[in-house]
Amino acid sequence: MEEQAVDQKSTFSVEELSQAHGVSSTRTDAHGNEHPLPQRAVVQVLRALGVDASTPERIEVESLALVDDEWRRMLPETLVLVSGHTYNLPVHVHHGETVVAWLDDDTGRHVQDLTQLDVYVTPRTVEGREVGRATFELPVNLRPGLYTIRARSESDQARCLLVVRPSSMPFSRSRGYGFAYLPHSLRSENSWGIGDFQDIADTAVLSALHSKTNFLRIGSVGIGQDSRCPESNRYIDPIYIRIEAIRESGYVTSADRSLIEWSYEPLELEEGAEAPRVIDRTTVWHAKLSALKIIFGVPKQYARQVSFQEFCESGGADLHEFAQWWLTQHPEATLEHSTESYRRVQITARDIEFAKWLQWVASQQLSGAHSEAQQGRSRGLVREMSxxxxxxxxxxxxxxxxxxxxxxxxxxxxxxxxxxxxxxxxxxxxxxxxxxxxxxxxxxxxxxTCARVIFNHADxxxxxxxxxxxxxxxxxxxxxxxxxxxxxxxxxxxxxxxIEILFDAAGLESWMFEELKSRGFGISVRWDIAGMQPPVHNIAGITDISVGDMYGAPLAGILSGEDIELRERLGVDDEHGYTGAARGIAQQRRDHVVAALAQQGRLSSQLTERELIEAIYASCAQSDAPSVSISLTDAVGERRAMSVSQADDQYPQYNLLVNDSSGSPITVENLFDSARARQLLSHIAALRESRGYNKREAAISF
Structure with a gap:
């Protein structure tokens, strides 16, 4: 059997060269019309990719190199297949050499040797050497998973990451409803000035107990306070650790216990003082860090020591590199830190062990919160991240x-x-x-640490x-x-x-939306009332529905126009492009919502702000979306936005503690003292039950 290699043409234009490297030479406007980009912009990006398109001569050289690019590699770097499908794999070697290829799983265990097919392809001269192509058949019965294809000839060897994806995702679309909030914003009497992992667990348990919620959706707990773009999504911010929940905290000496209590003193309220509405992260972090350093020095019991060692071994070089990086970003966390000299302190092996220990403790506490949240028919935590x-x-x-x-x-x-x-x-x-x-x-x-993850910025x-x-x-x-x-x-x-994966639909074009659905991923949609977008209830294939804008502005603030007034005070542009008085825009928003709800037959009379918010969520509860995420800020009547885009240091970004409609602090302890929250959740529960969405048999694990 003979197969002819397909020759591409020898030279490309700038547009064709850029397209071959994945760089578009046009821009599509909001109406779907394409416009050519300035050539300088395209050439600039190609240069960053190591492709010189500055002159016609260089374009020709780069084009010729691209033609033979596949033949320079023994194996492709990665390969994606659908389970149940076969594939003929090209392997490139010095012409005349013999080659063998085999398959290992993701643990390095040998799976099977690959069979070479009798397919002749004409050799090609690449950079002065003659290269031949051998063809191997990948088996059709591979289960979904990660594999490594390895090949070896007499003079070369290579490997390829093989991703065998399922033809469809195995998860059912479980039904339910639950709170959604940013973890820092809801604290308890026992937390150190900021919401922590124990607060997450308690909120989930209390929500399920009082309101039969099925999950608790939390924002990012990654490194750094910016949940939109954290310093790491793969590691956890230790500021969320509950000090007293660390087992070793129970074994500190009396002298060290006094030191821990002194660490907490800057966070204590003076008698008669008002509870803070904004988190002082610097004070909170330094107080917790002092306590964490003391507890780190307490010897661990044997089982705990083994668990920590296994965590470090599992993390490997990546965890070690993270620990080094994190300590350079947070030199105050070095164990020999002093206010005057910490920037000159050398990072020691003990410092790195401390940074790893913090990740271990944080991971254990977040996993523990998820386990505690999985009570009754609750499926635990849903994590949201970029x-x-x-x-x-x-x-x-x-x-x-x-x-x-x-x-x-x-x-x-x-x-x-x-x-x-x-x-x-x-x-x-x-x-x-x-x-x-x-x-x-x-x-x-x-x-x-969760049953479901919702990824933002899916575009x-x-x-x-x-x-x-x-x-x-x-x-x-x-x-x-x-x-x-x-x-x-x-x-x-x-x-x-x-873990079930959902993608936030914001920013997705229709083809992206369909691509995700065809692969079995879930879709989370948001009814953007601030942007006066139409209801999203009837979009086919959605998995989760929520309400609000992209920046966490509560409905009370959106419907009153307070979010617009805030942006005007801060001097930042409105993300929706609104012009005019905030009160007029607020009325437009309200009219838009009322009209949308009236079309669904949900309004019978003029509603108060609270009743309108309840009607908005009621319409979501009666949609076809299997799950409904209810913003905790909407439930208690909070009016302030958790963040304001482009405001930077002018606003306490991701540092606000939740208040109710009167400005009084909401804590884990008094959350369900809120009649407003109880009424909203009771209404949602009744509506979901009436549609059969919260029956016990529907509460299947994600």
């Missing part, structure tokens, strides 16, 4: 040259401010194994809009991603970790 990678994050650093320097990625609704606030641009055609490993590690880090999986350091809008360039690889890895890891 699928994007911050430019200056540890995750970007670990990706090494898979991240392109001097560019930032902006998603569909944001303006470029600076590289520091942008997402990291990923190489569209190279270093795919590193990119795949990032998502593998991210999913492994979630294992045992970044399909394409990225690269912005140069200048921030010139005319130079934004759309760059493709290998979404088949990323989604394949996520599908496999979803099965391995037993």
């Amino acid at each position: 699928v994007g990678i911050g430019v200056n994050s540890f995750d970007a650093l670990a990706l090494e040259n898979a991240v392109i320097p001097h560019f930032g990625v902006v998603n569909w609704y944001e303006q470029f401010v600076s590289l520091e606030s942008a997402f990291a641009p990923l190489h569209p055609t190279r270093h795919k194994r590193r990119i795949a490993n990032h998502y593998i590690r991210m999913m492994k880090s979630l294992e045992g 970044l999986i399909f394409r990225q809009h690269w912005a140069p350091e200048s921030g010139n809008v005319d130079d934004y360039v759309e760059v493709a991603t290998d979404f088949d690889l990323i989604l394949g890895v996520l599908a496999v890891m979803s099965g391995q970790t037993k």
Whole structure:
């Protein structure tokens, strides 16, 4: 049997060369019309990818190199297959040499040797050497999972990451409803000035007990306070650790216990003082850090020591590198830290052990919160996080040259401010194994801490809009991603970790939406009332529905226009492009909601703000979405936005503690003293029950 290799043409234009490297030479406007990009912008991105398109001569050289690119590699870097399908794998070797190929699983265990097919392909001369192609058949009976294809010839060897994704996702779309909130914002009397992991567990248990909720949805607990773009999604911020819940805290000496109590003193309220409404993260962190350093010095019992060692071994080099990076970002966490000299302190092996210990404790407490939350018919925690990678994050650093320097990625609704606030641009055609490993590690880090994860900024999986350091809008360039690889890895890891994956629909184009649905991923939709968007209740295939805008502004603030007034006071542009008086816009929003609800037959008279919010959630509860996420801030009547885009230090971003409609602090202890919250949840529960959505038999694990 003979197969002829298909020759591509020898030279490309700039547009064709850029397309071959995943770089678009056009921009699509809001109406679907394509417009050519300035050639300088395209050439600039190609240069960043190591492709010189500055002159016609260089374009020809790069084009010729691209023609033979596949033949330079013995194996492709990565390969994605659908389970149950076969594939003929090309392997490139020095012409005339023999080659063998085999398959290992993700533990390194040999699975089977691959069979070479009798397929002749004409050899090709590449950079002065004659290269032949052998063809091997991949078996059709491979189960979904991660594998390594290995090949060896007389003079070369190579490996390829093989992702065998399921033809469909194995999860049922379980039904229910639950609170959604940012973990820092709801504290208890026993937490140190900020919501922590024990508060998460208690909130989940109390919600299920009082209101029969089925899950608790929490925002990011990654490194750093910016939940939109954290310093790491794969590691946990130790500021959420509950000090007293660490087992070793019960074995400190009396002298050390006094020191821990002194550490807490800056957070204590003076008699008669009002409870704080804003978190002082610096004071909270330094107080907790002092206590954590003391507890770290307490010897661990044998079982705990073994557990810690296993955690470190499992984390391997990546955990070690993270610990070193984290200590450089937080030199105050070195054990020999002093106020005057900590920036000059050398990081020691003991410091690195301390940083690893913090991750171990945080991971244990978050897993414990999820376990405690899985009571009755509650399925535990739902975690929400960005699928994007911050430019200056540890995750970007670990990706090494898979991240392109001097560019930032902006998603569909944001303006470029600076590289520091942008997402990291990923190489569209190279270093795919590193990119795949990032998502593998991210999913492994979630294992045992949640039943479901909702990824925001899902459009970044399909394409990225690269912005140069200048921030010139005319130079934004759309760059493709290998979404088949990323989604394949996520599908496999979803099965391995037993975590259901949903993607937030914001920013997804119809083809992206359909691509995700066809693969069995869940879709989370948000009724954006601030943007006066139409209801999303009847979108086919949605898994979860919520209400609000992209920045966590509560409905009370949106319907009153307080979010617009706030942005005007801060001097930042309105993300919706509104102009005019806030009160007039608020009335437009209210009219929009009332009209939408009236079409559904849900309004019979003029409603108060509280009744209107309840009607909005009631309409969601009677939609076809299997699950409904209820913002905790809406339930208690909070009016302040948790964050304001582009406001930076002008606003206490992600540092507000939840208040009720009168401005009084809401805590874990008094959450269900709120008649407003009880009434809303009771109404939602009755509506879901009437539709059969909360029956015990429907409460299947995610």
